[in-house]
Amino acid sequence: MATSSLEQAIAERLDDLLDLVTRLCRQPSVSAQNVGIEAMAGLAAQELEAAGVSARVLRVPGCDHPVVYGEARGDSPKTMLFYDHYDVQPAEPFDLWTSPPFEPSLRDGVLYARGVADNKGNIGARLAALRALRSVRGSLPVTVKFFLEGEEEVGSPHIAAYLETYQELFRADACIWEGGGVNWQGAPIVILGAKGMVSLLLEASTAARDLHSSWATVVPNAAWRLVWALSALKGADERPRIPGFADGVRPPTAEERAAVLALPDEMPLARREFGVTTFVAGAEGSEATMRHYFAPTINIASLESGYLGEGLKTVLPHHAYAKLDLRMVPGQRPEEVMAQVRRALDEAGLADIIVSQLGPGLPAGRTPLGHPFVALVSTVAQAVYGLPSAVTPTMAATGPMYYFTDVLGLPTAGVGVEHPDCRMHAPDENIRLEDLLRGTLMIGCLLERFAE
Amino acid sequence: MATSSLEQAIAERLDDLLDLVTRLCRQPSVSAQNVGIEAMAGLAAQELEAAGVSARVLRVPGCDHPVVYGEARGDSPKTMLFYDHYDVQPAEPFDLWTSPPFEPSLRDGVLYARGVADNKGNIGARLAALRALRSVRGSLPVTVKFFLEGEEEVGSPHIAAYLETYQELFRADACIWEGGGVNWQGAPIVILGAKGMVSLLLEASTAARDLHSSWATVVPNAAWRLVWALSALKGADERPRIPGFADGVRPPTAEERAAVLALPDEMPLARREFGVTTFVAGAEGSEATMRHYFAPTINIASLESGYLGEGLKTVLPHHAYAKLDLRMVPGQRPEEVMAQVRRALDEAGLADIIVSQLGPGLPAGRTPLGHPFVALVSTVAQAVYGLPSAVTPTMAATGPMYYFTDVLGLPTAGVGVEHPDCRMHAPDENIRLEDLLRGTLMIGCLLERFAE
Numbered sequence: 001m002a003t004s005s006l007e008q009a010i011a012e013r014l015d016d017l018l019d020l021v022t023r024l025c026r027q028p029s030v031s032a033q034n035v036g037i038e039a040m041a042g043l044a045a046q047e048l049e050a051a052g053v054s055a056r057v058l059r060v061p062g063c064d065h066p067v068v069y070g071e072a073r074g075d076s077p078k079t080m081l082f083y084d085h086y087d088v089q090p091a092e093p094f095d096l097w098t099s100p101p102f103e104p105s106l107r108d109g110v111l112y113a114r115g116v117a118d119n120k121g122n123i124g125a126r127l128a129a130l131r132a133l134r135s136v137r138g139s140l141p142v143t144v145k146f147f148l149e150g151e152e153e154v155g156s157p158h159i160a161a162y163l164e165t166y167q168e169l170f171r172a173d174a175c176i177w178e179g180g181g182v183n184w185q186g187a188p189i190v191i192l193g194a195k196g197m198v199s200l201l202l203e204a205s206t207a208a209r210d211l212h213s214s215w216a217t218v219v220p221n222a223a224w225r226l227v228w229a230l231s232a233l234k235g236a237d238e239r240p241r242i243p244g245f246a247d248g249v250r251p252p253t254a255e256e257r258a259a260v261l262a263l264p265d266e267m268p269l270a271r272r273e274f275g276v277t278t279f280v281a282g283a284e285g286s287e288a289t290m291r292h293y294f295a296p297t298i299n300i301a302s303l304e305s306g307y308l309g310e311g312l313k314t315v316l317p318h319h320a321y322a323k324l325d326l327r328m329v330p331g332q333r334p335e336e337v338m339a340q341v342r343r344a345l346d347e348a349g350l351a352d353i354i355v356s357q358l359g360p361g362l363p364a365g366r367t368p369l370g371h372p373f374v375a376l377v378s379t380v381a382q383a384v385y386g387l388p389s390a391v392t393p394t395m396a397a398t399g400p401m402y403y404f405t406d407v408l409g410l411p412t413a414g415v416g417v418e419h420p421d422c423r424m425h426a427p428d429e430n431i432r433l434e435d436l437l438r439g440t441l442m443i444g445c446l447l448e449r450f451a452e
Numbered sequence: 453m454a455t456s457s458l459e460q461a462i463a464e465r466l467d468d469l470l471d472l473v474t475r476l477c478r479q480p481s482v483s484a485q486n487v488g489i490e491a492m493a494g495l496a497a498q499e500l501e502a503a504g505v506s507a508r509v510l511r512v513p514g515c516d517h518p519v520v521y522g523e524a525r526g527d528s529p530k531t532m533l534f535y536d537h538y539d540v541q542p543a544e545p546f547d548l549w550t551s552p553p554f555e556p557s558l559r560d561g562v563l564y565a566r567g568v569a570d571n572k573g574n575i576g577a578r579l580a581a582l583r584a585l586r587s588v589r590g591s592l593p594v595t596v597k598f599f600l601e602g603e604e605e606v607g608s609p610h611i612a613a614y615l616e617t618y619q620e621l622f623r624a625d626a627c628i629w630e631g632g633g634v635n636w637q638g639a640p641i642v643i644l645g646a647k648g649m650v651s652l653l654l655e656a657s658t659a660a661r662d663l664h665s666s667w668a669t670v671v672p673n674a675a676w677r678l679v680w681a682l683s684a685l686k687g688a689d690e691r692p693r694i695p696g697f698a699d700g701v702r703p704p705t706a707e708e709r710a711a712v713l714a715l716p717d718e719m720p721l722a723r724r725e726f727g728v729t730t731f732v733a734g735a736e737g738s739e740a741t742m743r744h745y746f747a748p749t750i751n752i753a754s755l756e757s758g759y760l761g762e763g764l765k766t767v768l769p770h771h772a773y774a775k776l777d778l779r780m781v782p783g784q785r786p787e788e789v790m791a792q793v794r795r796a797l798d799e800a801g802l803a804d805i806i807v808s809q810l811g812p813g814l815p816a817g818r819t820p821l822g823h824p825f826v827a828l829v830s831t832v833a834q835a836v837y838g839l840p841s842a843v844t845p846t847m848a849a850t851g852p853m854y855y856f857t858d859v860l861g862l863p864t865a866g867v868g869v870e871h872p873d874c875r876m877h878a879p880d881e882n883i884r885l886e887d888l889l890r891g892t893l894m895i896g897c898l899l900e901r902f903a904e
Binding site for chain 1: 647649651658659660661663664665666667668669670671672673675676677678679680682683684686687688690719722725726727728730731732735740743744745747749750751752753754755756757758759760763764765766767768769772774775777779800801802810811847848849850877
């Protein structure tokens with residue numbers, strides 16, 4: 001089958017595809033606010049069925065955000081698993097949207113809606129690709145399965161339970177991940193990895209209540225103890241001080257480093273846009289790039305203690321907390337990092353600091369650059385987009401890719417319909433029709449070539 | 453004149469004294485909320501005049517809380533200056549008051565009202581002592597002056613300006629300070645000093661806005677920089693790390709140490725009441741007592757950065773702040789401490805941290821234990837209360853005593869009408885009538901003896 005006939009079949013069905021994506025985006029499905037989740041799961045299952053994919057709504061105990069599973073048989077014995085999610089970020093602040101977030105609006109070849117880039121446009125592209133393949137060749141070249149998650153935007157807390165409970169459903173030979181698209185140069189991005197994450201709450205409590213600060217002579221101050229606890233985790237040189245933390249890090253391979261250095265350098269743009277004069281530890285050029293993709297992080301996201309009103313109140317706070325997110329790279333394990341943090345505090349004389357984990361931890365996942373599936377995806381992408389693929393060994397961000405790369409053991413690659421100004425998680429989230437069409441063609445061609 | 457005739461004159465006028473204190477307390481005068489200040493200043497001046505004290509309302513530019521000055525001639529060439537304040541703490545939370553805070557209520561020999569202990573009861577006692585002295589002996593034994601401040605509860609920001617502008621008015625030979633009373637044993641407390649204070653705002657800013665925390669690889673996190681800045685000021689061993697900070701501290705004299713050790717040990721009670729198992733740096737017994745009275749403090753009163761809502765938001769905060777109060781002891785100067793903090797941060801590679809001073813700094817003030825005025829006050833107090841005085845070289849808390857001890861150069865001692873359960877700054881603030889009567893007699897006897 002020639003790419004051109006598939007491309008034509010996709011283009012002819014653009015209105016159907018737009019209708020499908022519009023229906024998906026019109027249904028709010030904000031997991032963080034528990035809005036529209038059940039309705040969205042039902043709609044997703046219905047749209048799978050309408051596209052000739054048998055759908056099941058899967059549930060596990062304690063989770064109100066079901067996984068929508070889909071399966072459609074193909075000619076070859078090979079199976080491709082699609083990982084996507086039907087939940088979206090909150091749309092607030094509403095007043096910064098040019099058109100209402102849940103009323104999809106097409107303007108100048110750009111479709112605006114909450115979730116259209118992350119990740120309902122991709123769901124639409126995958127289904128449209130199946131329809132086009134069937135119209136051109138009468139069948140699917142390979143078996144396809146769908147794993148449509150309903151709590152990606154809240155950290156996928158039950159993904160392990162779904163995979164364990166329904167493990168036999170998810171047998172496959174490779175996985176297409178939710179995210180990808182084109183970079184500023186128009187080259188197709190192929191994402192092969194995601195960092196892991198462990199989120200911690202650190203709490204210091206020193207007295208029964210806040211006191212007049214003249215007692216600071218003898219009564220321990222919770223804010224100070226928190227400050228020292230945090231200092232025991234990372235020093236002013238930005239180096240982790242957690243014993244064993246860096247030991248676990250599996251350094252990137254020479255190929256991974258080379259792949260990242262071949263990507264367009266986004267650091268100058270980031271520095272300008274973020275108004276940052278000096279990067280962490282003075283990192284410049286390729287050093288900054290290497291840090292960004294391959295270094296674990298210890299980030300303070302929240303810090304609170306004492307009197308937060310106007311002016312000064314001379315109070316000795318009896319309670320203080322910090323919330324941290326630690327992004328891990330391959331070789332690090334959430335449970336080990338938790339234990340290392342505990343040990344670091346104990347050794348620093350801060351055994352009184354309470355450390356609790358916020359949500360389940362998630363290890364990093366990465367598909368080796370040398371895997372034949374990576375070459376296949378890159379080659380198909382170059383053919384579809386006309387530019388060499390921007391093969392990205394890992395995102396700096398986190399996603400539950402580990403469950404697919406390591407638990408299911410699948411080579412996994414992210415391709416999609418996004419472009420650099422698609423404003424994920426922000427007002428005026430959007431995708432361009434040209435990216436929607438190319439992203440659909442990419443899936444169709446990939447399934448064709450995967451069957452070979 | 454015998455003490456007994458003065459005592460009798462005071463007791464006979466108790467109803468007048470209660471009426472006076474009730475009038476003073478019925479007028480709200482919350483400096484932090486700017487409520488009733490001008491009316492209170494007028495009332496205070498009126499009450500001074502009614503007690504035979506010529507009153508003037510003093511003003512300085514930029515200050516809406518006037519000082520009420522009073523003066524009444526006496527027989528001897530000596531002059532006693534009374535420092536008191538007519539402003540009070542906010543009365544919130546109102547619902548924790550048994551009777552409304554600005555409707556003085558007498559129950560079982562205890563008078564309840566906001567400000568009755570801190571410090572309107574003392575104003576009443578001083579005026580009642582003058583009336584009793586005049587009734588018994590026809591005149592005042594010494595000249596008395598009043599400095600009634602209207603912003604003590606907000607840190608006395610203009611006290612220096614008042615003393616400079618009206619310096620000739622405040623010439624005196626000694627000063628009676630606002631606070632004192634009895635301890636749990638019923639012994640009279642004589643306070644000879646107060647710590648100083650400098651309040652600081654530390655701010656870290658690292659980017660134009662909060663970012664997705666995956667950028668923690670390269671973008672500096674304001675919360676981390678604040679944590680390191682704070683760690684550069686005090687270490688987990690509770691020792692100041694500010695270069696030069698401890699050098700300035702003038703250690704207590706052997707007499708001051710002995711005086712503090714002679715006081716009832718309040719540390720076991722504090723530990724129990726505050727729910728504290730271990731004091732700072734494991735201090736026990738007399739070591740804790742010494743720290744409490746004589747050590748400077750570096751206290752974090754406020755700490756804030758990043759996302760303060762429920763759950764976790766993986767954000768990289770671009771701004772963070774802490775508010776600190778540093779209580780200083782004699783030998784330390786606010787401007788030097790400010791410079792030391794700046795230098796400590798610069799030397800720690802944290803020159804980007806912005807340090808600003810919140811309000812004017814206040815040095816510590818202390819009257820030497822060996823000053824003859826201290827012996828006089830102690831002797832009179834023992835005679836009035838029937839127990840040896842609890843001579844307290846300094847409070848652990850702060851007050852503008854420095855302006856009287858060091859700027860005006862007056863021996864200064866705090867005596868008053870408080871008792872340990874008088875709930876200053878809290879709901880159900882109160883004084884006992886017996887303490888009001890004895891506090892009045894104390895002033896009367898002291899003025900008598902001061903004339904000799």
